[in-house]
Amino acid sequence: MHDYKSKIEIGFHYWGIRVIRYRLAILLMTVVVAGLAAAQLPKLSIATSVESMFTRYDQILTDYQRFRSHFGRDEEIVLLISSSDIFSLEFLTTLKQFHEDLENSLPLLKEVSSLANAPYIGSVDSGLRVGGFLDNLPLTEEEAQQYRQRGLSYPGFQNLYFTPDGKHAIVVIKTQAVSALSADGLRLRGYARGVRGAEKHPPPVAQQSISQVENIAVIGIVEAVIKQYQTPDFSIAFSGTPVYQYHVEPMIRANMKKMCIAILIVSVLFMPLLFGRGSGAVLPPVTVILGLMVALGLMALLSIRFSLTSSMLASTLLSIGLTAPIHFLVVYYKYQKRVGKFRGIIATMKHSGFPITMTSITTVAGLLAFSFSDIAPIADLVNFTIIGLLAILVFTLVTLPALLSILQVVSGAEQGEADYEASIFNRTLLALGRLGVTRPYLVFILFLAGTLVGGFSISQLHFSHNQLHFFTEDSDFMRQVRLIEAQTGGLRALEVLIDTQRERGIVDHELLQAIERLDIHLKSQTDIQGRAYVGRTRSLVDLIKKISCATTGRDQAPCPLPEDDPALAEQFDHISRIVPEALRKYTDADLGLGRLTAMMYWRDAADDVDFIARMREYAAALFDSGVKVVVTGVVSINSGIIHAMMTTLAIGYGMGFVLITALMLFAVGDVRLGLLAMIPNLLPIIIGLGIMGYLDIPLNTYNLIGGSIAIGLAVDDTIHFFHNFRRYYLKSGDINFAVSETLGSAGRALLATTLILVASFWMRLFSDLKVVADFGLVMGITLFVAFLADVLLAPALLRMFYGTGQKDSLKRFDVPRTQSV
Known part of the structure; x- marks a missing residue:
């Protein structure tokens, strides 16, 4: 042998x-x-x-890339600006300047969202006016108070552009989803700057996700701009997955x-x-x-x-x-x-x-x-x-x-060998061997x-994937994360895609009602300690209700969905005419795809596994068999x-x-x-x-x-x-x-x-x-x-x-x- x-x-x-x-x-x-x-x-x-956590052809990554091809990157940079009065003349003026500086400074930019450019539909003598909330800044404190009333009463602004208590303004920065670096990594493509007039879309070839080098450049510029505006009455905290990566x-x-x-x-x-x-x-x-x-x-x-x-x-x-x-x-x-x-x-x-x-x-x-x-x-x-x-x-x-x-041959080797023979190391090894041979059953x-x-x-072993284990709770990063979460209701996105697999499939009253029920269900779910999984949501249904309230002159009171499909189709046509950019955030060009985003609190991914599994089961039973529900986003990937x-x-x-x-x-x-x-x-x-x-x-x-x-x-x-x-x-x-x-x-x-x-x-x-x-x-x-x-x-x-x-x-x-x- x-x-x-x-x-x-x-x-x-x-x-x-x-x-x-x-x-x-x-x-x-x-x-x-x-x-x-x-x-x-x-x-x-x-x-x-x-x-980067999954192989290229994994189904989880495939779903996520499909989502990004329609709606871009779901990893946002969230800025929370605290002030004694976020609707004062001074604050609104500074906010608009801050917003413009971000837009003009950041590379790889897709959009900056804040009160400065929040879509606002107002009534005028000739009908409706669609524009940014701060297209025209107030000139006096009296006018600023009018802006306060409009902002607080306008449907959809709370939790999106400012916190419900009206003490913190929210600015969200979204970068492009793909890298602007050339194949050799030495040059930037034409759409890298993200400014008006530049190439808006990447070439139609396979692209890498935004690189860490580019992410560092973006966050570095954000920090530089924040430093210029940081004051006790314009206190800025910022976080999000890109900041975590930075x-x-x-x-x-x-x-x-x-x-x-x-x-x-x-x-x-x-x-x-x-x-x-x-x-x-x-x-x-x-x-x-x-x-x-x-x-x-x-x-x-x-x-x-x-x-x-x-x-x-x-x-x-x-x-x-x-x-x-x-x-x-x-x-x-x-x-x-x-x-x-x-x-x-x-x-x-x-x-x-x-x-x-x-x-x-x-x-x-x-x-x-x-x-x-x-x-x-x-x-x-x-x-x-x-x-x-x-x-x-x-x-x-x-x-x-x-x-x-x-x-x-090294001299002194024999002395070294002799020293080892007499050393405690050698004697200990022999003693352990003797014990094993002489007392085998005791050792066993x-x-x-x-x-x-x-x-x-x-x-007692359990699995964990907690991105925050790098930081202690008293670190500056964690303090900002907890502050933003407490005020906004979550930083990580769970994305739900409702694919009707047919053109204009989402122009369906029953389907939108199902999305609304799913929205309510997500916000009602809590863990065993009674903590909510989801802090806030936004969906196509919210957009339709928001536009309905704005065009009818209603305030924050709930606005119903159109009662039948013809009225719903008319509403979609109306939205596509007045705010097409907003509509593209929640559906595709063929109106066959719907989007619901649930912002969740940052926690160990192991704590989200059961919640996501239950949500998939609930969604599968909620929609017709011809509708495909895909759950993706950062939270789903970590799960x-x-x-x-x-x-x-x-x-x-x-x-x-x-x-x-x-x-x-x-x-x-x-x-x-x-x-x-x-x-x-x-x-x-x-x-x-x-x-x-x-x-x-x-x-x-x-x-x-x-x-x-x-x-x-x-x-x-x-x-x-x-x-x-x-x-x-x-x-x-x-x-x-x-x-x-x-x-x-x-x-x-x-x-x-x-x-x-x-x-x-x-x-x-x-x-x-x-x-x-x-x-x-x-x-x-x-x-x-x-x-x-x-x-x-x-x-x-x-x-x-x-x-x-x-x-x-x-x-x-x-x-x-x-x-x-």
């Missing part, structure tokens, strides 16, 4: 010879690859838009840099202590950085942008990528001491080439199942982590030995009890992420476990021993998930693949342990001796990788982002438990599996490790 492993080891033996023979060519090729990858790095960018992008960028630097510092500080020489501190990070450059370079070449989730790519690779070069160097330094540099490289290749390859492949297998996730950032993170790990494997087995072959019961406790806490996370978790963990088990059987070379080896890998994952449940850390897009990464890393150490154990057990037939020799040789690599990985993940505790800190805490604990499972539980399981073995062999635990590899 083990003949194939012997052949593979011989193959690695000859591979080591070839690497030494062609070392200069290999190093030259490495420099070329690194240079090509580095040349692509400036192209990397960060995406924070909601549509604030989050630099936080993600800063966190990436901070974590990468911290992890590199950890590896450079820890490894000299473990290896006893400087090369051990330099070569593993260099190997990992080469693999990281390949992954990032390919990511830039393919125009894949970072998100919060995929931004952990660099820090993750810098952490988990160290395992392969560390295992290689631990064995190489031992052989180097005994047989010299070149023979040491060849012997290391034969001894550890196969387990190093298998450990990398098992880590890849744990991640591979997540590469098909519908959540684009998770798929991107996994795919490029896999590419980075495979690149690190190649550099470990090709570039690292080539580099070692031209380095001089302790681990089983911990697993049962963890399993109980898993029931869809929760469903995608559930699917990804089930498929990813299930498939990952099957793949890793199969690879474990292949690596160990024995079916029963391979299945036994999976036990020390599963228990830490259960305990880790239990810790998340106990600490109320939710599953989100950032930590969803944490269990897969953890089991992949745990399997790495388990493969090295069982590979070496099998080797020594076949030679001696003695469990105690085999465990002792395994911990004396491979144990050093297990300890080194565990300390580096745990320290690297725990460095995330210093992150400014709570989601990153939570992930680091749980991963560090899980990996530490996995290490204990390998050096303590695995020997106990082997003792239980093989029996007592030789009775007098326990003294071998005290044999010096100098002759073992």
Whole structure:
């Protein structure tokens, strides 16, 4: 059965010879690859838009793009202007100037909406006058008071242009939905400025969504204009999804840099202590950085942008990528001491080439199942982590030995080895192995009890996708969000499209009544704590009623819909003549599509899942079978992420476990021993998930693949342990001796990788982002438990599996490790 492993080891033996023979060519090729990858790095960018969360052909994204093609971007910048009197002469004059400055300054502008340009239908001697509310500013305070009466009584102005208490004016900025950057990203298209006379529509080709660079430019100009007008009596707060993206992008960028630097510092500080020489501190990070450059370079070449989730790519690779070069160097330094540099490289290749390859492949297998996730950032993170790990494997087995072959043998190595043999690290490993072998049932019961406790806490796990977890409640951004929500009734849009699938299909009295009932239903829904989901709504029905009230001279009293279809058709024709721009906000050119917008409070998307599901059911029963109801918008997309996370978790963990088990059987070379080896890998994952449940850390897009990464890393150490154990057990037939020799040789690599990985993940505790800190805490604990499972539980399981073995062999635990590899 083990003949194939012997052949593979011989193959690695000859591979080591070839690497030494062609070392200069290999190093030259490495420099070329690194240079090509580095040349692509400036192209990397960060995406924070909601549509970047899904793959291009996902139905959720398809529905959202269809909505945007008709009605534009639903992500608005909302400004709330507080004043002692928003209808005073001074305020109205300043508001109009502020409005005009925004219109004249902002690029990519679609429209600015405020009292300054609010559509107002007034009666004049010749009939009706349609224009902006402040087309003609009042000249005196008396005239300003007349404007107050008109504004407060005009239907539809409240909650749209000012708050119901009349103390805050509302300004809404909408930008274009698609990017104005040219294909090469270096130029702006003709419609970029968004001013009169410019090209109004993008070219009829596929366009990218507005980029983060453009969003930063827009928000930066908004801030500059606000700064000019900000006074105690013209106090401006602003927020919205574009503002959120503006604030989050630099936080993600800063966190990436901070974590990468911290992890590199950890590896450079820890490894000299473990290896006893400087090369051990330099070569593993260099190997990992080469693999990281390949992954990032390919990511830039393919125009894949970072998100919060995929931004952990660099820090993750810098952490988990160290395992392969560390295992290689631990064995190489031992052989180097005994047989010299070149023979040491060849012997290391034969001894550890196969387990190093298998450990990398098992880590890849744990991640591979997540590469098909519908959540684009998770798929991107996994795919490029896999590419980075495979690149690190190649550099470990090709570039690292080539580099070692031209380095001089480090003096003092023997003293370093002797120091390790006498160190507390080595003595602790041997003591743990002795405990596992001598007290197997006690160790097994302790681990089983911990697993049962963890399993109980898993029931408390829940999913989450909360965009606001970046901010504390006392941050300036959150204060503005809560203020605007309290006064306006919500910032996030849930869009409902009613598609009649026929021309002039919405000119139907019964259909409009159904939309009105849906509107009322949405505003009546509350969560289990009695909080409303929806703060305010606007729809085609509101527009019809508003125009009806304005043309008949009625005030805020409810105006009914036209009672029959002919009267309704006449009303639509009337609206299309006097305010066609307003009509286009709620329907398409053929009058076959209707729109209802529900503005919802900003909360965790997991809290909206049931509400949206119930709303879909209610809408499906409300409309005829020939009417198609599509629910989309920012809220719907975030809710869809929760469903995608559930699917990804089930498929990813299930498939990952099957793949890793199969690879474990292949690596160990024995079916029963391979299945036994999976036990020390599963228990830490259960305990880790239990810790998340106990600490109320939710599953989100950032930590969803944490269990897969953890089991992949745990399997790495388990493969090295069982590979070496099998080797020594076949030679001696003695469990105690085999465990002792395994911990004396491979144990050093297990300890080194565990300390580096745990320290690297725990460095995330210093992150400014709570989601990153939570992930680091749980991963560090899980990996530490996995290490204990390998050096303590695995020997106990082997003792239980093989029996007592030789009775007098326990003294071998005290044999010096100098002759073992």
